[in-house]
Amino acid sequence: MNKSLVAADYIVFLIYFALVASYGYWIYRRKKKAVTDTHDFFLAEGSLTWWAIGASLIASNISAEQFIGMSGDGFFAGIAVAAYEWIAAIALIIIAIWFIPVYLKNKIYTMPQFLKTRYNETVALIMAIFWLLLYVFVNLTSILYLGAVAINGLVDGQHLHTIMIGLAIFSLLIALGGMKVIGFTDVIQVGVLIIGGLATTYLALTVVSETFGLGSNALAGFTAMLKDAPEHFKMIFDKPGPTTSQLEINKYLVLPGISMYFAGQWIVNLNYWGCNQYITQRALGANLQTARTGILFAGFLKLLMPIIVMLPGIAAFVLYKHGHLNLAGGSKDYAYSAMLGFLPAGLKGLSIAALTAAIVSSLAGKINSISTIFTLDVYKKYIRKDADEQKMVWTGRAAIIVALLVGIIFTWKDLLGISSSGGFTYIQKYTGFISPGVLAMFLLGMFWKRTTGAAAVGGLITGFVLCVFFNEFAPQVLGHENFLYTAYPTQEVVNGVLTTVWEIPFLICMGLAFLFTMIVMIGISLGGPRINPKAFQLDRAMFKVKPSIMALIVATLIILMGLYVKFW
Template sequence: MELHVLDIAIFIAYVALLISIAWWISRRGHQGPRDTQDYFLANKALPWWAIGASLIASNISAEQIIGMSGSGYALGLAIASYEWMAALTLLLVGKFLLPIFLKNQIYTMPQYLQQRYDNRVKTIMAVFWLAVYVFVNLTAVLWLGGLAINTVTGIDWLIGMVFLATFSVAYSLYGGLKAVAYTDIIQVVLLVFGGLLLSYLALDAVSGGNGALKGFITLSAELPGHFDMILSKDNPQYINLPGISVLVGGMWIMNISYWGFNQYIIQRALAAKSLAEAQKGIAFAAYLKLLMPLIVVLPGIAAVMLFPNLDAPDQAYPSMISLMPVGLKGLVFAALVAAIVSSLASMTNSVSTIFTMDIYKHLRPHQTQTHYVRTGRLVSLSALLTALLVAQPLLGQFDQAFQYIQEFTGFFTPGIVVIFLIGMFWKNASSNGALSAALGSAAFSIALRVWWPELPFVDRVGLVFLLCLGLAVGVSLLFKGATQDESIDISHVSFSTGRSFNVATVGCIIILIALYATWW
C-alpha cells in the first residue's frame, strides 16, 4: 500500500503546521533565557483542557494504537480493560494522589521519594525509570512507529524511525513541556477524529457497505469470542487476561503505577495552574479513555474478518488504513504519526527532567538555570539516539509488543506502587522498607516467572504486590534505619473534590458498569 500524492501533501502540511505552532507557542509571551520551571513544568500554568488532552496524547502512541490493535486482532475486546479500568484509575489518582504531589511542589517522582525517604531511594528509582523510558518505552514507540510507516508507505522501517525522532525533536526540544502540552490538543483532536473515522469505515466494510451499525452486528455475530470481556480459563488468551482478575487483581496495580507514579504521564498534572484545574484535566482524560477502545481495539477486531491472514497481529492497524479513501488516508496516517511523536516528545521531556533535576543537579548543584535547561535538551537528544540504536534488537522478535511491554514492566510495578503508597499513607514506612520493596519486586517476579510459568502475569503482579507490601512493612518495623521525611503530612492535605469532579466520577462508574454488563 502506498499513499497518493494528495495524502502525502496533507501529511506534509500537518507536519509543517505542527512545527510552526509549537515554535509560536514556545516563543509567545517568553522573554530572556528559560528556567527549569518553564522548560520542565510549563511554568505551572497549564489549563485543564491542555492537561487532559496531553495526558491522552502522551499515553496513546504506537504501543497503544499498533500494539493494542494487534492484541484486539489476537484476543479481542478483553484487551480494552486496560483502557476502561484506566479511566477509573485516573479519577482515583486525581482525588487521592495528586493533592499530595502538588502540596509537596515537586518536579519529578524521584524528588518526592527523596523528600519522603532518602537520596538512596531517589537515585535508585531515578536510574530505573531512565532505563525503562529509554530501553522499553522509547524503543517500543519508535520500533512500532517505524513498522507502521513501513506498512503504510513502503518506506524502510529505519528511515521511518529516524523521521519520527527528528519530527519529535523539531517541535518539542526548544519549547519543552509547554510546546508539547499545547500541541497535544491538536494531536488528540486529529487522533480521535481519524480513529473514529477509521472505525466507521472498518465496520462499513465488514457489512459490505451497509453501514457501521450493521457491520458491528455482523462482527459480533461472526466473532463472538472476540467480544468476551472476561475470558474463561479454557480461552487460549487466558494467560494474558485471566478472567475476573482484570477487575479485582493485578491490573489495578499496573494502572496505579502507570497513571499515578509515571513521570511522563503525571508531569502534565504537576504543571497545572491549581489542584482543581489538574483534577478537571484528569476527569477529561478519563472520559477520553472510555472512548479509546472504539479507536484502537475495534479496528483490530474488524481486521480479523477483513485481513484474516496477516503475518503478525501488530500489522492489523496499518493494514486497516488501506480502507481509507484518497485524502482521508493521509489524514488518518497523520493522526497515527501525531500519536507517536507526541509520546516521543513527552517521554524525552520526562527523561531529561529526571536526569537533570534528580541526578545532574545533585552532582552539580550551583549551575545556572540556563545550564540545566541546556543539559535537559542534550539528554533528550541522547535518549532518542540510544533508543534508535537498540529498538530493533530489543523488540524485533515480538509479535504483540503491547503484551511484551506490560509483562516486562510488570516485574517492577508492584514494588513501585508499594513504595509510594506506604510512603504516602503510613508514617512508619522507612527507607530500608522502600528499598526492600524495590528489590523484592524484581526478585519475586522473576522467581514466580521461572517456577510458576503458568501463572498469568496479571495475577503475578497482584501476588508480588502483596509480597512486597508484607516485606516493606516487616523491614520498616524491624530495621527502621534513617529516614529523612521532608514531605507534607497528609493531615494537612485536603482530599475534597469539587462538584464537577464528583459528578464525572459517578458518570464514569455508571458507564463502566454498563460496558461490562453488556460484554461480560
C-alpha cells in the first residue's frame, strides 16, 4: 500500500480542477444576471435542466459523509447501511409526485418561506435559526472534517489542516458564483464522482481477489467477499437476544433491523429530500415537469451509490480481518482512504478528484443554502427590509464566507467530536433531533387543511424534546424495555471510565418522536377552525404524472425490489 503521489496523480487532479474551474467561470460570465438578481443567485431560477437538477442533487448529497462515513459503516455493519441510499430512491419518488407540486404552485423558494406562508412568522423564524445552526454545526463541519481526513489519509497524513483550507477555498470559488454555477458544475462533479468511485470499487474488489489467490478479477473478489463475510451482505439484522454479542448489538443500534423501516428510515429520507433547503433548492426554480424528471433521475442514480461508497468499506473489512490492511487508530472512518492506498499511479489522482468533487459540491451547496436562508429569511425580513437586489446578493456572499470560517474553526481540532461518533452516524443522529418535528409540520401543513400555527410550534417543540428524551433519558426513566421500545447495553467512556450504558436505536427514537408529535399536532389543530385560512389549495391535477415519469418510477421500483430480494 503506497501513500505517495506521483506526477500522473497530480496531472489527473489538475485536469479535474481546471475543468471545473473554467466551466464554472464560463457559466458565471454567460449568466451575468446572477450578480444582481437574488432569485438567479440563490435558485438559478428557470435555467437548470432536468439532468443538471438530478446531477446536482446527487453531487450535493454524496459527500464525505457517504464516501467516508457510509464506507466506514459498510466496514462495520455491511450492506444494511445501503438502506439509506435505496429508501432514498423511494423517498425521491414521493417528493417528485406529491411535495414538489405544492412548492411550485405556491411559489415557495425557501423552507422558512413555506412555514411563514402556511403557518406564521414565528414558526418560520424559529426554523430558520434551527436550520442555520444545523447546517453550520452538523452538516458543514462534518463535510469539512471527514473530507479532509479522507484526502489526508491518501497522502502522508500530515496535511489535514492544509487540505481543509483548500477544500473550503475551492468550494468558496464555486459558491460565490451562485446556484447556477453550482448546479452546472455539479454535472462535471457527479461525472468525476461516479467514474472515480466505480474505478475505486473495481480495484478494491480486484485487491480482494488477488489476496485470495484468485487473480485480478473484480467479480471473483466480490464472490470471495460474499463467502468470507456473509454477515456483511445481510440487509435486515435480527433483534438482539440474551446471547447476542456486543458487536452485533452495536450494529443493531445503528441499523435496527426491520423496525427501522417502520420508523426513522422514512423520517430521515423524507425530511432530507423533501423539507431540506439544501436539497429542494435545486428544483424550486424549475417548472414541474423538469423538476420531477430531475428528482427521479437522482433517485435512479441513488441505486448505484452503495456500489461506489459501501463496497470499498466491505472490501476493507475483509482485508483487515485477514491482516492485509492497517487502519489509522483502528477507526472505521479510515476504511475508504486505506483502500485508496492500493491504487496505482494516475488512478489515485482520479480517486482524489472523485473525493474532492463529492466534498466540494456538497460544501458549495451547503453554504449556498445557509446563505439563502440567512439572506432571504433573516436579513431581508428582520435586519434590512429595504435592502435592494445587489445588497442582498453581496450579503449572501458574506454569509458564505462567514459560514466557512465558522466551519473551519470548529473542525480545526474536531471540537464537536465527529471522529468519535463515526461520521455517518454523527450526522444522522444529530440531524434526527429535529427531523420528526420538521417532517410532521410539513406533511400536515401540506395535506391537512386544519393544521394550525399553534400546532406547528407545539409539534416542533414536542419533536425536539422527545428526540432528546428517547435518545438520552428514556432507558433510565421508563426502563430498559416496554411496549414502545427495547434499550440495549453499549460501552461508553464516562469521565475517563469505560461504563455500560443503555441505548435505544436512534432510528427508533425518531419514529417514536414523530408518532407523538403527529398526535400532539392533530390534537392542537382539532381545537381550531375546520379549515385554516392559510391552508394550501390542492387539486388532483397537480399530482398527475406523465407516462415518461411513470416509466422511470416503475423501473426504479423494480430494480429496488430485486436488490432487496437478493440481500434480504
